[in-house]
Amino acid sequence: MTQKLDSLQAALEAVLGGRIKDFKRDRGEITITVAAADWLAVAATLRDDSRLRFEQLVDLCGMDMSVYRDEPTDGLRFVVVSHLLSVSLNWRVRVKVFAPEDDLPVVPSITGVWNSANWFEREAFDLYGIIFEGHADLRRLLTDYGFIGHPMRKDFPVSGHVEMRYDSETRRVVYQPVTIEPREITPRVIREDNYGGLH
Structure with missing residues (x-):
């Protein structure tokens, strides 16, 4: 394994x-980071160069790094x-590309x-709001057509912004602001002196 990683x-x-x-x-894997401006050329090189030959893109995902491992980060989001x-x-590589702007992330x-x-x-566009420049059909994939925001961003509220329900009077699905009151649920622990018969 070490010789293969060295190669x-x-x-x-x-x-x-x-x-x-x-x-x-780390842990038998290689991760490289490239600049967003170089990403398209690097991707083509990774695929086409005879020394690398990465024929398959196995996965691609977005990440919000604003809080990583429960600590804020000072780098790009x-x-x-x-x-x-x-x-x-018979080898793999992970490639990271940071969007240069946090307000409008584009790669x-x-x-x-x-x-x-x-x-x-x-x-990644739907869930994180990352714009992929040059994508022929960049539209939402998992959320509803009228969905507001990007639900996997760390600052997106857990309850969301709107809720939908079936209205029997109008006989259709209606959207309305969320009626859930945000609250912190802390379990209450009651300790009695002789709980369980122990003295």
Whole structure:
């Protein structure tokens, strides 16, 4: 395993060079970080270069890094994480791309490199609000058409903004502001002196 990772690390460094902004090798996996401006070119290189040959995009997801491991971070907020697989060379790599702007997170779409990115990018747009520049059909995938906001963002309220219900008088589904009162539920513990018959 170590020899294979050494070979992959050497190939990545030789092919991508200075375009790798951060390199991490941990628990038998390699993670590289590249700039959003370089992402499309790097993706094509990862797929096409004979020393790498990452033919498959296995997964792509968004992440909100505003609070990570219960601690606030001072870096960029939104990141797109891709997992790539080389079937012919039998190795994997994880690629992170941070959106340069937190207010309007934008990264290039890689649907032209790996067609499987289509639905993954739509999901990341829907849930995190990350815009994939160049995506041919960037629209919501999992939430309702009239949904407001992006539910996987750390600042999105747990109860949401609107709720829907069936109105029997109008015979249709209606949307209304959330009627749930936010509250913190803390379990009440009662300890009695002789609870359970113990003295």
